Amino acid sequence: MRYNVLAMDDNFTLYKTMLVIRRFEERLLSEFSTGKIVGTTHAYIGQEADAAGIFSVVDTEDVVFSNHRCHGHFLAYGGEAYQLAAELMGKASGLVGGRGGSQHIHWRNFYSNGIQGGIVPIAAGMALAEKERNTGKIVLVFIGDGTLGEGSLYESMNIAALWKLPILFVLEDNHYAQTTPVEKAVAGSMSARFTAFGIPVWERETSDVLEVRSLAMEAAASARSGTGPACLILHTHRFSAHSKGDDPRSPEELARIHKIDPLTIHGLRLATEEFPRAASEVAEIVNNAFDRASLDPFPELCSEY
Amino acid sequence: MTTVLDRLNFALHRSMESDERVYVLGEDILDPYGGAFKVTRGLSTKFPTRVLTTPISEAAIVGMASGMALRGLIPVAEIMFGDFVTLVADQLVNHASKFRWIYNNLVRVPLVVRTPMGGRRGYGPTHSQSLEKMFLGVPGLKVIAPNTLGDPADLLAAAISDEDPVLFIEHKLLYTRQLLEAGKADLRDYQVDQTFGDYPTFTMRPTKPAHLTLACYGYNFELARLAALDLIMEHEIFSEIILFSQLSPFNLDPLFQSLERTGKLVTVEEGTISLGWGAELAARSVEKMRGLMVRRVAALDLPVANAKSLEDKILPSVQDIVNAGLYIVE
Ligand SMILES: Cc1ncc(C[n+]2csc(CCOP(=O)(O)OP(=O)(O)O)c2C)c(N)n1
Ligand SMILES: [Mg+2]
Numbered sequence: 335m336r337y338n339v340l341a342m343d344d345n346f347t348l349y350k351t352m353l354v355i356r357r358f359e360e361r362l363l364s365e366f367s368t369g370k371i372v373g374t375t376h377a378y379i380g381q382e383a384d385a386a387g388i389f390s391v392v393d394t395e396d397v398v399f400s401n402h403r404c405h406g407h408f409l410a411y412g413g414e415a416y417q418l419a420a421e422l423m424g425k426a427s428g429l430v431g432g433r434g435g436s437q438h439i440h441w442r443n444f445y446s447n448g449i450q451g452g453i454v455p456i457a458a459g460m461a462l463a464e465k466e467r468n469t470g471k472i473v474l475v476f477i478g479d480g481t482l483g484e485g486s487l488y489e490s491m492n493i494a495a496l497w498k499l500p501i502l503f504v505l506e507d508n509h510y511a512q513t514t515p516v517e518k519a520v521a522g523s524m525s526a527r528f529t530a531f532g533i534p535v536w537e538r539e540t541s542d543v544l545e546v547r548s549l550a551m552e553a554a555a556s557a558r559s560g561t562g563p564a565c566l567i568l569h570t571h572r573f574s575a576h577s578k579g580d581d582p583r584s585p586e587e588l589a590r591i592h593k594i595d596p597l598t599i600h601g602l603r604l605a606t607e608e609f610p611r612a613a614s615e616v617a618e619i620v621n622n623a624f625d626r627a628s629l630d631p632f633p634e635l636c637s638e639y
Numbered sequence: 640m641t642t643v644l645d646r647l648n649f650a651l652h653r654s655m656e657s658d659e660r661v662y663v664l665g666e667d668i669l670d671p672y673g674g675a676f677k678v679t680r681g682l683s684t685k686f687p688t689r690v691l692t693t694p695i696s697e698a699a700i701v702g703m704a705s706g707m708a709l710r711g712l713i714p715v716a717e718i719m720f721g722d723f724v725t726l727v728a729d730q731l732v733n734h735a736s737k738f739r740w741i742y743n744n745l746v747r748v749p750l751v752v753r754t755p756m757g758g759r760r761g762y763g764p765t766h767s768q769s770l771e772k773m774f775l776g777v778p779g780l781k782v783i784a785p786n787t788l789g790d791p792a793d794l795l796a797a798a799i800s801d802e803d804p805v806l807f808i809e810h811k812l813l814y815t816r817q818l819l820e821a822g823k824a825d826l827r828d829y830q831v832d833q834t835f836g837d838y839p840t841f842t843m844r845p846t847k848p849a850h851l852t853l854a855c856y857g858y859n860f861e862l863a864r865l866a867a868l869d870l871i872m873e874h875e876i877f878s879e880i881i882l883f884s885q886l887s888p889f890n891l892d893p894l895f896q897s898l899e900r901t902g903k904l905v906t907v908e909e910g911t912i913s914l915g916w917g918a919e920l921a922a923r924s925v926e927k928m929r930g931l932m933v934r935r936v937a938a939l940d941l942p943v944a945n946a947k948s949l950e951d952k953i954l955p956s957v958q959d960i961v962n963a964g965l966y967i968v969e
Binding site (some may be wrong): 397399429430431433434439445446449452453454455456457458459461462463464465466470485486489490492493496499546614639 | 651662671691693694698699700701702703704705706708709710711712714728730734737738739740741742743744745778888959968
C-alpha cells in the first residue's frame, strides 16, 4: 500500500497545511470588498483539522468528491493555491478556466460540485469504477450535517454497502446547515444511519489534527481493505459565516467555538521558532496566489458547448 | 423479420462484447426476466460481472453511472419507465450534463440513460407519459430517439460510443415494430434522404410536390406515415416527412429545406402540447420564414388516463394529424 503518510512527528507540515487554508480563506473573504471576487463562497475556517488530518493519510492518487465547502479539501489534497485563487477570480488561468468558480472545481483526481447529496451516488459510481479497474484507489466523498437530509445519500449508502465499494464517507458535522442548527434538521443518530447499512463508523468530536489523522488512517484503511465502505464522522465548528453574511449565531456561541481552534490546539506541539517560519512561508504562498492571479486575463467565451 | 427490440438488444450485446468498459445497470435487468421490456435480455448470462441489477434507486443508478463514466467506464443505465426520469433530473441536469463544461473540457462523461416512454398500452397516468420534453434544451445533454426507418442498433451503438451523456428515449410501442425496408411497403412512394452523422435526420419526399411537411420522431413516425397515406388517398394532399433521431441539441436544416418547398408545418409528438418540442420547432421555423403556416399535434394538457377510451382521446391520433394537415392546407 502506498500511503502518503507524513512522519507522525511532522507537526510542522500539518500546522502549515492548516495555516494555508486559514490564510487563503481570510484573504478570499477580504477580496469580496475589493471587488476582485464576486458571487458567493463557503469558507473552511475552523474546520482545517479535518482536511489536513485526512489528506495526510490518504494516497495522493485517491479520488475525492468534495462539496460546496471545498477549498480546504483542495488545498490539503495538494492543489495549488494560485490556480484556486485564479478560479475564484474567474480567470482563464483558474483550475477550470473560470467556468466553475468556488464550488465546481476539478484537478487530477479531485472533483467538486455544489449540489447537496447529488455528488454521493457519483462518488459511489467512481468507487465502482476503481474497484472494477483494480486500481487500488479509494474514493472520498464529503458531506455536511445538513446533507443528511438528502435521499440520494441513503440510496448510495445502500448500494455501496451491497456492492462492497471502496468509498469513504466523510461527514463533517459543523452543527449547522447554512442557518439551520442540527437539532432542527437531523433526527436520531448520525452514526446509526451508516451502521444500519453495515458501514463501520469512526466518529470523534475533535479539532485536533492528530486525532483526525489517526481516525482517518483507520477509516481509510477499512475502505481500502475490500470489505466495503467506511464512514468518518467529525464533529467540528465553522468559525465564519455559512457563505458571506449569513450567520444567525450569537456572539457568545461564536466566542465559545473560537476557543476550539485547530491552529491553537496543534500549535502547542510546535517549537516557538516554527511559528514565524510557518507564517512567512504561508504568507508567501497565499499572497503570491492572489496577487499573481489578479493579473491574469479573463477567459474568452466559446458559444458552443 | 427484425424488430426495434431485437436491434436494441443486439446493440447492447455487441457493445458489451467489443468493449470491456461497457457496463449495464438498472432494475430487474437480470435473466431470465431480462428487464421490464426485455431490452437487456441475455446480457447478464453472457456478461455476468458487467450487468448490475440495482435496488429501486433511480437517482443513484444515474448518479453512479456518471461516476463510472468519469472514471473510465462506459455505463448504460436503464430506467424502467420513462416516467421515473423525474427522479434522475438532478443527476442529468446538475451533474452529468454539466461536468464536461464546468470542468473546462478536462473530463468526458460517456453515459447513456435508456428509458421507455409513451402510452397506448393502458398503463395509466404514471407509466405512460412522454416526458422527454423536460430534458430538451439542457446544455450538454443529448436526447436521442430511435425509429423504424434508421437502424436502432446503430443509434444505440453511437450513443454508447458518444463521449457526452445521452438520454435515449424508446417508445414502448416501437419495441415490437418491424424495421422498414427501403423501397418497400410504406416507403415505396418516397425518396428517402438522411443527414450524415451518428444521429441522422431523415427526409421523406413523395413522388409529387408536397403540400405540407410533417415533423416527428420515434413512434409518432408510425402515425405520421398513416396520416400521410390518408391525406393522399382521401384528399390528394402530399406530405414530406422529416423524422428526427436527435431531439436535442438540434439541427433544423433538413426541416427548413422541406419548409422552403412546402411552406406549411405540422409537428407531431406524444408529449403534452404546451411548451413542447413542436412549439420550439414552430417558433424556430417561423423565425426563419415569414408567412409560414404551423399546426401542432400533441397530447392534451392532461395526465394520461388509464381507461383506453380516455387515453385515446388524450393522446394524438392519426385523425388528428390528418385534420391538422387539412386545416393548414385549406
Ligand atoms: C440540493 C441543494 N439544496 C440546497 C443547497 C443550498 N445550500 C448550500 S450549502 C447548504 C448547507 C449545507 O449544510 P451542510 O451539509 O451541513 O454543510 P456545511 O455548509 O455546513 O459545510 C445549503 C442549504 C444546495 N447547494 N443544494
Ligand atoms: Mg453543516
